[in-house]
Amino acid sequence: EADIYQTPRYLVIGTGKKITLECSQTMGHDKMYWYQQDPGMELHLIHYSYGVNSTEKGDLSSESTVSRIRTEHFPLTLESARPSHTSQYLCASSAGQGIGELFFGEGSRLTVL
Amino acid sequence: GQQLNQSPQSMFIQEGEDVSMNCTSSSIFNTWLWYKQDPGEGPVLLIALYKAGELTSNGRLTAQFGITRKDSFLNISASIPSDVGIYFCAGFNYGGSQGNLIFGKGTKLSVKP
Numbered sequence: 036e037a038d039i040y041q042t043p044r045y046l047v048i049g050t051g052k053k054i055t056l057e058c059s060q061t062m063g064h065d066k067m068y069w070y071q072q073d074p075g076m077e078l079h080l081i082h083y084s085y086g087v088n089s090t091e092k093g094d095l096s097s098e099s100t101v102s103r104i105r106t107e108h109f110p111l112t113l114e115s116a117r118p119s120h121t122s123q124y125l126c127a128s129s130a131g132q133g134i135g136e137l138f139f140g141e142g143s144r145l146t147v148l
Numbered sequence: 149g150q151q152l153n154q155s156p157q158s159m160f161i162q163e164g165e166d167v168s169m170n171c172t173s174s175s176i177f178n179t180w181l182w183y184k185q186d187p188g189e190g191p192v193l194l195i196a197l198y199k200a201g202e203l204t205s206n207g208r209l210t211a212q213f214g215i216t217r218k219d220s221f222l223n224i225s226a227s228i229p230s231d232v233g234i235y236f237c238a239g240f241n242y243g244g245s246q247g248n249l250i251f252g253k254g255t256k257l258s259v260k261p
């Protein structure tokens with residue numbers, strides 16, 4: 036079983052609120068990722084990190100930001116949530132040699148009213 | 149950019165039937181992967197393929213890396229109700245950013261008992 040955890044699992048908030056989605060992994064993986072997925076739809080990479088103090092934007096433009104101060108922790112922040120941010124956010128990690136072999140968290144389903 | 153065409157988009161089958169789905173691309177990939185996503189969960193890696201022509205099994209699942217490196221298929225034999233979910237193919241090329249891991253749009257599998 037993968038040791039990667041996301042909180043909260045579900046979040047309903049009002050427009051304009053600041054939110055942070057937490058992601059932690061205990062596998063010592065250097066690489067971590069955030070994907071956005073509408074229900075039953077494809078995965079879109081929005082952020083990734085190759086290690087501490089390294090963050091890059093993914094293929095899908097996102098108004099969110101990320102930080103990587105510790106290897107095990109990769110939080111995603113939305114400064115001012117909007118209804119268009121309603122989606123599922125999936126965090127993943129991978130070991131250096133396992134290119135493409137991602138371990139996913141259970142996801143955080145965000146609804147912005 | 150690179151795109152994966154995954155088909156079929158959805159399947160409704162009877163328990164016990166065999167299932168076949170595939171993924172094609174106009175670009176070549178070094179690695180093909182197949183993930184399964186259960187409802188409300190994050191995707192889980194089923195099979196990873198690293199060599200053109202490679203045929204790999206994992207229980208009732210069999211996947212192949214196409215000779216041209218532009219396609220892959222996944223077969224499930226003797227389907228059971230717990231096979232329900234969305235199956236994603238993914239292709240990866242070395243030497244680039246993690247943005248070079250491309251996901252297909254998924255095949256949604258429904259199994260009737």
